[in-house]
Amino acid sequence: MEIPMITKFVNGLKMFWASKRLRWLTIVFMLGLVVTTFFQQLALILPDVWFYSTLMSAAFPMFFLLTAILSLLGLQRFVASEESYSSSLVMFFIWIFVSAILQAYFVLTAMGAFIVLYFGIAFLGWISFQAYFSTRTSLGYAEKADVRENSKLMKVLVTMSHVFCYVVIFGALVYVLSINLTELLANLPRLLLLVLGTLVAALFNFFNGMILGRQREKTTFVNVALIGLFISLYSGYFIYNAGKTTTLGFDLVGFAITIFFVFYTMSSVGSTLASRAEKETRWKISKELAVTLTFFLASGYYFADTILPILPTVDPVLGAAMGDLTKLFIFPLVALIMELLFIRRAGKVLKPAVELPPEEESVVEEAAEAEEPDIEKESILEEAAEAEEPDIEEEKPSDVEDDLWDEEDQ
Helix, strand or coil: CCCCCHHHHHHHHHHHHHCHHHHHHHHHHHHHHHHHHHHHHHHHHHHHHHHHHHHHHHHHHHHHHHHHHHHCCCCHHCCCCCCCHHHHHHHHHHHHHHHHHHHHHHHHCCCHHHHHHHHHHHHHHHHHHHHHHHHHHHHHHHHHHCCCCCHHHHHHHHHHHHHHHHHHHHHHHHHHHHHHHHHHCHHHHHHHHHHHHHHHHHHHHHHHHHHHHHHHCCCHHHHHHHHHHHHHHHHHHHHHHHHHCCCCCHHHHHHHHHHHHHHHHHHHHHHHHHHHHHHHCCCCCCCHHHHHHHHHHHHHHHHHHHHHCCCCCHHHHHHHHHHHHHHHHHHHHHHHHHHHHHHHHHHCCCCCCCCCHHHHHHHHHHHHHCCCCEEEEEEEEEEEHHHHCCCCCCCHHHHHHHHHHHHHCC
């Protein structure tokens, strides 16, 4: 028995277990998550070791970035073996050392490149991937709502759903203000970003309502409503997570949710990138490159998300909430773009075509049959004409015949 959502999730992760090299890289990735979490907790207890914690944690994303570059060049065998785990282990120690050295160079001499690489590409890139694939999943469920006609009852339900979206968004804000107002007032930048993010989510819902008004007589009406519902639920979760009481210690529930979202997006991103390897396209990548790119983005995001609370120049409470605050801004924006693309792709899908009465259909069919030529009669006349024509053969010069044979040989 297959459950569509779970089966699709599991099948997407199977790519990361397809060969011995990919299995080894997956093990290294999971090890990196554990090491990053450990050094974050160590830096929270001993703030003076934040620099070494950063170097050790950032070595894993750098390792996968180097592996991706070598995979692009077809040299992935020099990073991990396809035949032996022991050989892969030896090569891992070499490359993780090189990664740590490169990371130290970035931190000490090229901090701008460090910020762009981990926070500009990995952090924002992974969140954008999460928003894209989460919205695409929502669209997948929305497309299953095959509605041929928008009844009055359906319009009433969609209107209630649209109002419910506002209740979810502002209700989440009111709830976190009621349980954590003192802490939020003590950190005005966090409170300001939280309120602005809530307004962005509400603005998306407003635009979604305008689109609903334009689509009320079209078959995409319910689809647009479902997108708005999904995004409001996502936004409500991010508002709660960014505004709740901050726990800088190890939060098992928060860790489990973060890991789930990492693996959820890994399944979608990895399967999409790997599918390019099976297609005959100009832009074709190997599975090793697809996996290593996925691991670089995932580990880079997790590193940036966990390292923000321990950086001495960043407020730890604001840093701990920055991941959810960023998602609160990016998710509605990506969802709005994909919703517009979905409507455009749906094309000119208006109300169902008006069907002709049976009497008019029969008249149209008879008229069409009357206009059709009598193919059998035409073929008989053509055969008679060919029988009357004499069988004349024209003589061709020998040099022309030689040219024709030469062309056939070529």
